Amino acid sequence: MTKEQIKADLEAGSKDAAEKAHIPELTGNELDHVLEIITEPSKIVSVERGKEIVLTRDGGVLKYTGCTRYAGAPLSKEQAISVGERIVGLDTMELGHADYSFKPCKAIAFDEAHHMENAQMMSIIPLFYGAMPNLGTYYQSLGGPWPAPTNLLKEGKVKESRETQEHAAENLKKDIIYLAKIMDQSGSDGLNFDTTAAAGDAEFYATLNAIEQVKKETNLAVEVGMAGEMILGMHCELDYQGTRLAGLWPHQQGKMVEKAGASIFGPVVNTKTTKSFPWNLGRALTFIKAVTKAVQIPIHCNMGMGVCGVPMTEVTPVDAVTRAAKAMVEIADIDGI
Numbered sequence: 001m002t003k004e005q006i007k008a009d010l011e012a013g014s015k016d017a018a019e020k021a022h023i024p025e026l027t028g029n030e031l032d033h034v035l036e037i038i039t040e041p042s043k044i045v046s047v048e049r050g051k052e053i054v055l056t057r058d059g060g061v062l063k064y065t066g067c068t069r070y071a072g073a074p075l076s077k078e079q080a081i082s083v084g085e086r087i088v089g090l091d092t093m094e095l096g097h098a099d100y101s102f103k104p105c106k107a108i109a110f111d112e113a114h115h116m117e118n119a120q121m122m123s124i125i126p127l128f129y130g131a132m133p134n135l136g137t138y139y140q141s142l143g144g145p146w147p148a149p150t151n152l153l154k155e156g157k158v159k160e161s162r163e164t165q166e167h168a169a170e171n172l173k174k175d176i177i178y179l180a181k182i183m184d185q186s187g188s189d190g191l192n193f194d195t196t197a198a199a200g201d202a203e204f205y206a207t208l209n210a211i212e213q214v215k216k217e218t219n220l221a222v223e224v225g226m227a228g229e230m231i232l233g234m235h236c237e238l239d240y241q242g243t244r245l246a247g248l249w250p251h252q253q254g255k256m257v258e259k260a261g262a263s264i265f266g267p268v269v270n271t272k273t274t275k276s277f278p279w280n281l282g283r284a285l286t287f288i289k290a291v292t293k294a295v296q297i298p299i300h301c302n303m304g305m306g307v308c309g310v311p312m313t314e315v316t317p318v319d320a321v322t323r324a325a326k327a328m329v330e331i332a333d334i335d336g337i
Contacts, residue, residue: 006278007035013275013282020230021249023290026282026331034285034327038278045322047329054336056264056300057084058194058225060094060130081119081127091336094130094192095119101134103144106175113186120187128223129183130192133176133207135199138168145171149234165235169206176210180218190221190263197253198227200234201245204253208240208260215261224257225266225302226250229287250287254295264298264336267291271306277320281309281327288332300336301328 001009010031018025026034037045047053057063061080064073075083077095084093095116097105105112112129119127138144141151146168152161180191191214197204211222231253233246240256248256250267257265269284288308292299306312309324328334 001276001278003035003039006038006276007031009276009279010034010038010282013279013284014286016279017269017283017286021251021287021290023249023251023286026286026289030285030331031282034278034281034331037323037327037330038281040323043319045319045326047326051329053329053334054091054298054300055089056092056128056192056223056266056336057090057094058130058192058266058302058304059100060084060096060128060192062096062098062100077115078119078122081123085123085125090125092126092128092190093123094128095188096130096194100130100194101132101137102172102175102179103134103137105131106179109179109182113182116183116186116188126189126221128190128192128221129179129188130194131179132195132198133172133193133203134195135165135168135172135203135206138171139164144168162235162237165200165202166238169202172203172206173210173213176207177213177217180210180214180220184218184220188220190223192223192225194225195227196224197231200232201238202235204231204245204248204256205235205238205240208245208256211257211260211262221263222261223264223266223300224262225300226253226268229267229269249290251290251294254291254297254299258295258297262297264300265291265295266300266302268302268307269309271308271310271312273306273312277309277311277324280311281324284309284324285327285331288328288334292333292335298335301332301334303328303337 014026061077064080084090139148141148146164149161231248254265
């Protein structure tokens, strides 16, 4: 792409975000600055010395151990935490199970607690326990007790669809609190909610109410990473402290997470695979800039495969990843990644 093409796509992406979420577009100076970052000749770019930010981790040990599609190294969970801390240089690390959702992890909570205790004895950085709320695991289509709301909607049963989501949300909330208490007793420094609200507003509702209870009953810090830039209205009538959850954009999601008592908010902007890297980055920066202005708790935006300007590929190109990260720090003023 030429510089003119890159700048045009940056402007178009920013405009798209601004129109959808009713937030300001990037200014002319900000667009010029992003253009400079994208067109830097180096393969890898970085921030100035002294302007480094905190690096947190979701997926945690799963990125290194042999049970996943990532590094696939023959490491235990405890060894993987040491790799993250002492070799990769992460500022926090996360323990999690291969079946990375609260419902299946509940059944092995005490086994996971042993791993947490061992890891805490051999590490220095804060360790979170991580899992996805994943409301879908509570529906019969995935082995849960409740009818799937999408099947009920196909039959025109709107009331029943809402009711089944409410039942599933209550089960999810209880499981989160159960697991959180065990992790608190085992020495965990925090709890990380990964890919929150993937199943829509009912999942976000359950998560927010669970966070409120977790903060009352434990000493855990809470990090909340989102699944998408907008909360899908699968229920459409659920609210939290007077705010309807369906249709919330990142800066509005962050306010709800902050109200619930969370310690860190991880907003997401989904990458559109039919658009260029500059278009997606301009769009993501516009959303995240609005988040950092609206939310007071630390903002650690999700910047992995397919989110916040990062291309949707299994192995993400380091030139694009570092440019997106640098732009987020210098334009959106994020606190961490």
